[in-house]
Structure formats: structure tokens, C-alpha cells
Amino acid sequence: MTKNMATMKGSKINAVNSWSSQILGKFGRSDKVMLAERKCSCKYFDNIKIPCGHAMLAADGVGVPYDTLCGHWYKTTVWRETYAGVI
Numbered sequence: 744m745t746k747n748m749a750t751m752k753g754s755k756i757n758a759v760n761s762w763s764s765q766i767l768g769k770f771g772r773s774d775k776v777m778l779a780e781r782k783c784s785c786k787y788f789d790n791i792k793i794p795c796g797h798a799m800l801a802a803d804g805v806g807v808p809y810d811t812l813c814g815h816w817y818k819t820t821v822w823r824e825t826y827a828g829v830i
């Protein structure tokens with residue numbers, strides 16, 4: 744996620760409304776993030792279920808914590824339970 748954020752430096756956020764944002768990338772790319780649906784037009788967010796750089800920028804813009812955007816299976820507690828037997 745930190746890496747995602749780093750790649751987004753120089754991008755601009757264009758808030759459409761609080762749960763839907765348009766991110767203008769530094770390469771002239773424009774992506775639309777829908778935080779409420781946990782979707783982004785780059786498809787990374789949809790498929791991997793962790794926020795892409797666009798989603799993180801959008802979350803920053805509306806003051807939403809990043810961890811609320813992650814799929815529940817990425818939460819540390821779930822991870823610990825899953826690997827408790829292994830470790």
C-alpha cells in the first residue's frame with residue numbers, strides 16, 4: 744500500500760462527491776474511484792481488494808481510514824487466526 748501511494752505522487756484529486764472521486768494521474772491518465780463500492784476504474788482495487796493509489800488518494804480527500812477499504816481477509820486479526828497454527 745505504501746508503494747501504491749508513492750506511485751501516486753504528482754497526481755491530482757478531483758472530488759466529484761464524497762464517495763466518488765476522479766484522480767488525474769501524472770501520465771495524463773484519469774481514473775474514477777468509487778469508495779462506497781470499493782471500485783476503481785483501474786480495476787486493481789476491484790480485483791485485489793486492497794486500495795490502489797487512486798483509492799488511497801480519494802480516501803485521503805474525504806478522511807476515510809485506509810483499512811476500512813481493505814477486504815476483511817487482509818485485516819491483521821484474520822491473518823493471525825489463519826496462520827496461528829503455522830507460526
Ligand SMILES: [Zn+2]
Pocket residue numbers: 774783784785786787788795796797798
Ligand atoms: Zn485505481
